[in-house]
Amino acid sequence: MSLLAIETTGPVCSAVLRLEDGRLFRRKGTEGLRHLTSLIPMVEGVLAEAGLPARDLECIAVSAGPGSFTGIRIGVATARALAQTLGIPVIKVPTLEAFVYLREREEGQPPDIVCPVFDARRGQMYAGAYALEENGRIMTLVPGAAWDPVDFLASLEASMAAYARYRRHRARGEDAPPAPGICFMGDGVPVFKDALGIPGAQFFPEAVQDAEAVLSWALDFGRPERYDALLPIYMRKAEAQRKLDEKSSQGAASAPNLPLREAGEEDVLGISVVEQLSFGEPWLEKSIRDDLELDYSDYVVCERDGVVLGYAGLHRIGEEGDITNIAVHPAVRRKGIGTAVLAELIRRAEAAGVKDFSLEVRVSDKGAAAMYEKAGFLGEGHRKSYYPTDDGAREDALIMWRRGSGKKAEYIIV
């Protein structure tokens, strides 16, 4: 497949064309915001050099943000119009995640956790944290967003601890794998360096958005879609909109506006990442996929910009719903996401006729139990030695029910 990748979200505009046989043709501008005037000439240049007529181009990948709003729009508008005119699909590439490909790796070295950090002004940074796994998969440790540096660091630390635990579990008693390194890359590094106090971290402030990284991401993870499905990843509202929203929500504690929806096949990877960062014995990707496909299972995800932040699933058995799993990404806990996905899961199941809901929770997990109580669940029993613990022992599960049917239950111990 011939694939054109364009990058206009950062200080340098670039384009790269990859032909079916793997040959690459590149154009890269110099620093300076001349993206609107240089982009199509660059596209023209790579196609001409490759001897590929525009009509033979098969797909376009575009860096969709975050970054300069205007820069994002130049790339996205161009990609949309090219794809629409040529009748070909587009691939939307998350700019932060593509930065993983800018980190050069040495053979045999453990993968780094790559943290792209862009200066978003007003004391914030567009940032995320990504681990490139040995199997080539990118695990999102901190979802990309416009972060306050302090919150970002707290989320990063929580996620790094979860990630280290996951790697230990995965090694299963064999020699623990070497701890991954961490690096911060991008124009936000000099601005926020003081706030990025992770011991042993490396800094690459000169790293710049590049179409080749966009191309690599697209080749590994791209999902071709129609031009009109391609929307920018701004990660921030227009300033006037933000002020208006602030004004209209003054006084009232507004509920966080979380993007909740039914889970689909495209969420399996994201769900699996949250599983791995949350549980000692995470469900395998295949189990999640199989479970999603059952006609008596319901799954709800909270997903933003392609990253699963939390999810919950249940099995329907007549008027009873057994909540099989619920988890929130460690980088975004205590923000109401768990409560929201649970409420949405229950709302959907009730609409399908489910009245009584049950779930199990570790007896030591008082925080989770409190959240379930708030959602209307009551302890109705125990399962002995149900969960394994980190130190190799076992732990009881508390069984909780939320009864909509009025059914009375006795406390049971199994």
Place this chain on the structure above:
Amino acid sequence: MNDGILVLGIETSCDETAAAVTVDGRTALSNVIASQIDVHKVFGGVVPEIASRHHLEAVCGIVEAALEDAGVRRDELDAIAVTKGPGLVGAVLIGLATAKAMAFALGKPLVGVHHIRGHIFAAFLENPKLEPPFLALVASGGHTSLIDVRGYDELAVLGGTRDDAAGEAFDKVARVLGLGYPGGPMIDLAAGEGDPDAARFKRTMLEPGSLDFSFSGIKTGVLNHVNTQRQAGGPVDTADIAASFQQAVVDVLVEKTRLALEQTGRSALVLCGGVAANTALRERMEGACAQAGVRLFMPSPVYCTDNAAMIACAGYYDFKAGRRDGYDLDAYAELDL
């Protein structure tokens, strides 16, 4: 199917996303406009960043609709015309990036069009007999200019505004009177109920013989008048003020136009731009032209507001004159005609 020259026009310079197809620059086969008025209403005016976001999401669909309405396939187009400025630069560049990508992908000529030239050329769409030379008064939210159209390729600016554009004054006064956004139509509506002689606002004519405009004095006069009424605790007679303000602006526009006609000796006038949709201005200009024996051409309201048929039309004449733009065409906030 179509033997004539087919031009696709794209316009995104302010808060309308528009695309149109014209044949031979004189007939609009389609004219699709998606207005963002409802989006910007809550802000009391156009917010550039929000306008740009909406243009980006809308423009491909609008282009598709314009081609479909016209019954024209992309490969039948002879050229793609697009507004290059003046306007909100972040908004202009959405149309420009789209047009460039289309032109490149299709291998069709690209023609960048001056927005004001587009407003003037809108008059050709419904008047097959209209030919230069003629005088044009362009009055819109961003511009108030008197232009001597000596030929399709020879436009001379005789005068422009030194401060606010006429439409800008309408917007600001409408805001003060609490009439909302957009100001032009709101004032027009309110003025219909009011007495245009209720208040007297100064008509700024500048030095004798000048064809320039200044509307900030009229605007300030209205603001002071409203403040005085409010401070006196009395009711603010919105309709009367709107009518009086509108009359003052119209007086200036008509008088300056009369002067320009006199200076140039032109026997035809084109009244265009968003403010040309104003009822009072249309009526008064008709009267003045009848008296002076000047033929008056006013595009229908749909061609007065920002639209892409006018861009396709102006682009057609640029194309015919052999003008082509490269893919390095830039977007401009300010741009000489």
